[in-house]
Amino acid sequence: MLDKTAENGEFKVIGTRPERPDGVDKVTGRARFGADMVMPGMLIGKVLRSPHAHANIKSIDTSAAEALEGVKAVITAADFTADVPEAEYDTMVNCIAHGKALYDGHGVAAVAATSRSIANKALKLIKVEYEVLPHVTDVEEACKDDAPLLHDNIFTEGLEETPTTPSNISGRVQFGHGDVDEGFAAADKVVERKFRTEATHQGYIEPHACVGNLSPDGTGELWCCTQGHFMVRNSCAAILGLDISRLRVTASEIGGGFGGKTTIFIEPLALALSRKAGRPVKLVMSRDEVFRATGPTSSASMWIKIGAKNDGTITAMEGLLKYQGGAFKGSWVSLGCMTAFACYRADHMKTVGYDVLVNRPRAAAYRAPGAPMAAFAVESVVTELAGELGRDPLEFRLQNAAKEGDQSSYGPKHRAHGLMETLEQAKAHDHYNAPLGPNQGRGVACGFWFNFGGQTSTSLNIGADGTVNVSVGTVDVGGSRASMCLMVAEELGVPYEKVRCVVADTSSLGHNDITDGSRTTFSSGMALILSARDAKQKLCARAAKIWEIPEDAVEWVDGHARPAGPNAGEFDPMSLAEVAGKAETTGGPIAGHHECNARGAGVSFATHMVDTEVDPETGRVTVLRYTVFQDAGKAIHPAYVEGQFQGGAVQGIGWAINEEYIYGEDGRLQNAGFLDYRIPVASDLPMIDTVIIETPNKGHPYGVRGVGETSIVPPMAAIANSVSAAAGVRLTELPMSPPRVLKAMDDAKA
Amino acid sequence: MVKVNLWGSLKSAASGRASIDVEAQTIRQMFRALGEQEPGLVPILDSGITVAIDGQIYRDDWFKEVDDDSEVYLLPRMEGG
Amino acid sequence: MRFEAPTTVEDAVSLLAAESGMARVLAGGTDLLVQMKSGISEPDLVVDIKRIAALHEISEEDGGFRIGAAVPGIALGEHAGVKAAWPGVVEGTELIGSTQVQGRATMVGNLCNCSPAADSVPAMAAAGAIARVVGPNGSRDVPVEDIAQGPGKSTLAKGELVDSVLLPARPDHASDAYLRFIPRTEMDIAVVGCGVNLVLDANGTCTDARVALGAVAARIFLVPAAADALIGTSVDDAALDAVAAACSAAATPIDDKRGTVEFRKKVSGVLARRAATIARDRAKGTA
Amino acid sequence: MSQVHVHTKINGDTTEFLCEADEPLLDVLRDRLGLTGAKEGCGTGDCGACSVMVDDRLVCSCLVLGAEAEGRTIETIEGMADGEKLHPLQQKFLDHAALQCGICTPGFLVAAKALLDHNPDPTETEVRYWLAGNLCRCTGYDKIVRAVMDTAAEMRGA
Incomplete structure (x- = not known):
């Protein structure tokens, strides 16, 4: 469906870098985020959380808390109905424990009180009797036969024969083609290694926050920070037994999500408290709660084996991935398996994945969920194998890169994409040939992500002065409203400044899927372009009426209605403002709409290059230089595309070097704060250079590919390759924290 | 006939078959035909599944056309971050 | 909780002494407020000493x-005299x-918080800094390394506070340095900290030295063997090797979320060597 | 619990408030005075999103008690623009796309202004270390650092 405009590259405003529509509010402190909302009569909610990693809840006595002056409601699992649809059941149980606390931080009860200090006091008055159970937080330990069992109703799915005993392994998946044994037999060199990664957190700076207001008649409103307010509405309605139509959810400005705000944690609790108290309830997580009780990534245990001929041809690729997804099934191991080898062409590929349950918070998506850890393992082995073959790591990748028509690791044949281009640009970049000093190393790695479309509904309204309002239902996490306005301005032929975009509430548009899967600029952009085309038709029709000529005799060019040809008649072109100004007398308001399940999302590839230096005496890693090469299809607002590349790379740097969930022997999280969960700070980093590659996606009118997720796939591998070169020893565990790097270097010397 | 390729571990729900030929013009017809041939697939198809047609990914898209010479792969439900 | 902001040290001491519940001194508050937020500390009285001009x-x-x-810390860093005489103490505080x-955050607050990982304290201990403790029974002088009893626990009696720290006079050719190891470049708690203070004679021979380690034991402590290795x-290089060995040997760390025993012992030596080198070069005026 | 009566000047306005003795200044600003520009990202001084100026010193307002503010002068993000004229830093943050989600932006702006007031010609390293207490998870800091450097250059030229 690639549009003529894009093919000819004749964009007027696409590709420019204007100020974002929400910009002034964001730099003046006026923008309203989740915790900034106040409703009249509002109470403050707080959640009591389990201090145990695994415990039966024998009883909960809330009487003393309820008796405290200022406490207006106390809720436990007993306040939630049992007949919740299966799809939402785990989500509900993750919000509030039903009979059993499954991880340190699992919600057990909640209170609403007239002040924060009273709510805190009330929490201390709730008496919970726990029967502490043995726990398991390690993915390998959880797979053992004698591991403490989280659920007695989970039997491993995906096996040839359905097992009869329950397990912490909820499923096995397998992908691939060919026969890897045959492939390895044909190889001259084979490298295989085991890898481990720890869980990381999205680390958005804004803790989850919401204000719920639910009337006894089941009509309610909810204000919250989320990546998908329609998802919040549907989930909360299901859990609380409400009609979807009665719950209006408004998405606040959102202070980062990265996948972590694609599900709910506190929203149904706020609504249930509100229903019980008869007043609005605000619930805001503390940072400690964010780390303990929201959705970090999986930790992973992986084995990768790759073989190649002496001429550099990869003959076989095989992997075994075990991902823990926390206390419920649904780690992203399938996506790890599907993406692991997606950058390569080989006749024989096989990945097997296990979805493992442990006593940790339920994993949530984090930017290209499941892919980064697999890429860390695979790209490490690819570089090592290149070294064994005496090949340059970029050359080796260029030789084996998947191209259009090659069978992909996840099944279908690849369509046109920009992987080769990222590799070629990387090879040609001056970064690749810059000199390195002592204890320094350079690493490269590739990464792949699918990108998704999904349900999308948009509206476009033209004002009497010719300015344009557009409404989307996809939350703007990183500046997407600017891109929306650019696309509409391009399509209508009006200046960017004349178009404004809002994220509408759930009662104002059709259902929109979450802002996830790098889909927003793609899907809402596509729907808006089609909304604009819808509006253009109506504008032409109005002009035709005014001119009293047939509708098909009018065309829309450069923001004006014009007679389509010499036979249409002699009329001066009418601008959008002129047609809009006559809307009242020509048939009423002029608007455009589009609803779709957006098809045609294009995959995106990236190659990252990084130089690091390792302190040989302390193992400390310093990132010296970093360059991202990524295919954006078409960069609508290049500054925000660069921003996605840079942000993803830096999150990957954190994941590679310092970020990790640290559990104690007692199964409790040891580092539930930004002090010891060490995300990169400004002084840790160099500038992050970016090269935007534009291989248009034929599935989008302007050629857009999602860009938000791919950028976190290569960094850990690129850094591992760089650090391994600098340290003189292959690093196989994340994070590559100083004690780990120093030990690896010392062990290698010994 | 459309040749529908299953991902590795889906075979266990389809009598060990790696691919299944069905008569279908749309994804919906394809799902229906698959379920008739291999009832073990029905719960998985119902739980939401992704379909790749000629390398393009479709989620929840019943009426997308499938041609006899289309390359069709079933894939697990995918979600991003 | 009660909040008081007296204007004299005497009033502060009286308030602290008279409180029957838990009383805490508030200086910079960067530790106290975090402890209050997490519920680790729930004082009945907080005495803000920032209204005391002296x-x-x-x-x-x-x-x-x-x-x-x-x-x-920022005011200490802005003081040219202290910075020239005790650059190590200043850099420790500025970290x-x-x-x-x-x-x-204040240097004295950092001292009284009694964290074994406090950044200003190893440098102060190496400097031979003396804390002046004021209490209901008058004042007494205490070497800074004796203020902490263990993590979060001080040797101060009820009603006592540290009103100041004295950094002693400097002879010629004397300087100090503080280094800490952290995984990031900022915002972390020391995994190992090391302060070195030394005095050279006109020929560059070390005549006096003190070396202190942080974050590798329950308290910050002096390493006399390391000092002896310098004097x-x-x-x-030989002396620096000996300093490193003495510090690695003296460290008795634990495994925790911030580092392993093995790592901390080794890095104690690495930092001691580096800090001693910096202090030497500063004392020589070649830094 | 009896409350503390505090007199301050906030963004040039004489302001009185009552607060609990153990209530952080951040909560006072946000919950009692409606100044929600300062954000709580951590409540423990680790993220800088609540940065404000107290008597010309840059602080995390989560690490200051409201009661301590007696007689102090406080400046917040809400006071940074001069009426409808943005401060040059605010404009440069927009020009450079130095924000994505924007939750950290008020804290960065307050901290960056404190830097430029104190050092009009900072090096990139100085900018990075000064701002190390302000966490941003979206941008990787690249565009933020560029925006601050560019503002400094422009203000020096002005």
Whole structure:
């Protein structure tokens, strides 16, 4: 469906870098985020959380808390109905424990009180009797036969024969083609290694926050920070037994999500408290709660084996991935398996994945969920194998890169994409040939992500002065409203400044899927372009009426209605403002709409290059230089595309070097704060250079590919390759924290 | 006939078959035909599944056309971050 | 909780002494407020000492400097005299937290928080700094390394507070340095900290030295063997190797979320060597 | 619990408030005075999103008690623009796309202004270390650092 405009590259405003529509509010402190909302009569909610990693809840006595002056409601699992649809059941149980606390931080009860200090006091008055159970937080330990069992109703799915005993392994998946044994037999060199990664957190700076207001008649409103307010509405309605139509959810400005705000944690609790108290309830997580009780990534245990001929041809690729997804099934191991080898062409590929349950918070998506850890393992082995073959790591990748028509690791044949281009640009970049000093190393790695479309509904309204309002239902996490306005301005032929975009509430548009899967600029952009085309038709029709000529005799060019040809008649072109100004007398308001399940999302590839230096005496890693090469299809607002590349790379740097969930022997999280969960700070980093590659996606009118997720796939591998070169020893565990790097270097010397 | 390729571990729900030929013009017809041939697939198809047609990914898209010479792969439900 | 902001040290001491519940002194508050937020500390009385004018002063005393308990890190860093005489103490204090924390956190507060990982304390201990403890029974002078009893626990009696710390006078050819190891470049708690203070004679021979380690035991402590390894030498490679070995040997760390025993012991030596080198070069005027 | 009566000047306005003795200044600003520009990202001084100026010192308002503000002068993000004229830093943050989600932006702006007031010609390293107490998870800091450097250059030229 690639549009003529894009093919000819004749964009007027696409590709420019204007100020974002929400910009002034964001730099003046006026923008309203989740915790900034106040409703009249509002109470403050707080959640009591389990201090145990695994415990039966024998009883909960809330009487003393309820008796405290200022406490207006106390809720436990007993306040939630049992007949919740299966799809939402785990989500509900993750919000509030039903009979059993499954991880340190699992919600057990909640209170609403007239002040924060009273709510805190009330929490201390709730008496919970726990029967502490043995726990398991390690993915390998959880797979053992004698591991403490989280659920007695989970039997491993995906096996040839359905097992009869329950397990912490909820499923096995397998992908691939060919026969890897045959492939390895044909190889001259084979490298295989085991890898481990720890869980990381999205680390958005804004803790989850919401204000719920639910009337006894089941009509309610909810204000919250989320990546998908329609998802919040549907989930909360299901859990609380409400009609979807009665719950209006408004998405606040959102202070980062990265996948972590694609599900709910506190929203149904706020609504249930509100229903019980008869007043609005605000619930805001503390940072400690964010780390303990929201959705970090999986930790992973992986084995990768790759073989190649002496001429550099990869003959076989095989992997075994075990991902823990926390206390419920649904780690992203399938996506790890599907993406692991997606950058390569080989006749024989096989990945097997296990979805493992442990006593940790339920994993949530984090930017290209499941892919980064697999890429860390695979790209490490690819570089090592290149070294064994005496090949340059970029050359080796260029030789084996998947191209259009090659069978992909996840099944279908690849369509046109920009992987080769990222590799070629990387090879040609001056970064690749810059000199390195002592204890320094350079690493490269590739990464792949699918990108998704999904349900999308948009509206476009033209004002009497010719300015344009557009409404989307996809939350703007990183500046997407600017891109929306650019696309509409391009399509209508009006200046960017004349178009404004809002994220509408759930009662104002059709259902929109979450802002996830790098889909927003793609899907809402596509729907808006089609909304604009819808509006253009109506504008032409109005002009035709005014001119009293047939509708098909009018065309829309450069923001004006014009007679389509010499036979249409002699009329001066009418601008959008002129047609809009006559809307009242020509048939009423002029608007455009589009609803779709957006098809045609294009995959995106990236190659990252990084130089690091390792302190040989302390193992400390310093990132010296970093360059991202990524295919954006078409960069609508290049500054925000660069921003996605840079942000993803830096999150990957954190994941590679310092970020990790640290559990104690007692199964409790040891580092539930930004002090010891060490995300990169400004002084840790160099500038992050970016090269935007534009291989248009034929599935989008302007050629857009999602860009938000791919950028976190290569960094850990690129850094591992760089650090391994600098340290003189292959690093196989994340994070590559100083004690780990120093030990690896010392062990290698010994 | 459309040749529908299953991902590795889906075979266990389809009598060990790696691919299944069905008569279908749309994804919906394809799902229906698959379920008739291999009832073990029905719960998985119902739980939401992704379909790749000629390398393009479709989620929840019943009426997308499938041609006899289309390359069709079933894939697990995918979600991003 | 009660909040008081007295204007004299005597009033502060009286308030602290008279409180029957838990009383805490508030200087910069960058530790106390975090402890209150997490529920680790639930004081009945908080005494803000920042309204006591004298405690904001940095004054010269017997050729040294007396640093008031309410002097924030940023003010210490802005004091040219202290910076010239005790660059290690200043850099230790300036490493406490972010720019924002520097606007609040005080060296004395860092001392009284009794964290074994406190950044200003190894340098102060190496400097031979003396804390002046004021209490209901008058004042007493205490070497800074004796203020902490263990993590979060001080040797101060009820009603006592540290109103200032004295950094002693400096002879010629003397300097100090503090280094800490953290995984990031900022915002972390020391995994290992090391302060080295030394005096050279005109020929560059070390005549006096003190070496202190942080974050590798329950308290910050002096390593006399490391000091002995420096004294009488030109602080050459052999002496530096001996300092490193002495510090690695003296460290008795634990495994925790911030580092392993093995790592901390090794890095204690690495930092001691590096800090001693910096202090030597500063004393020689070649830094 | 009896409350503390505090007199301050906030963004040039004489302001009185009552607060609990153990209530952080951040909560006072946000919950009692409606100044929600300062954000709580951590409540423990680790993220800088609540940065404000107290008597010309940059602080995390989560690490200051409201009661301590007696007689102090406080400046917040809400006071940074001069009426409808943005401060040059605010404009440069927009020009450079130095924000994505924007939750950290008020804290960065307050901290960056404190830097430029104190050092009009900072090096990139100085900018990075000064701002190390302000966490941003979206941008990787690249565009933020560029925006601050560019503002400094422009203000020096002005």
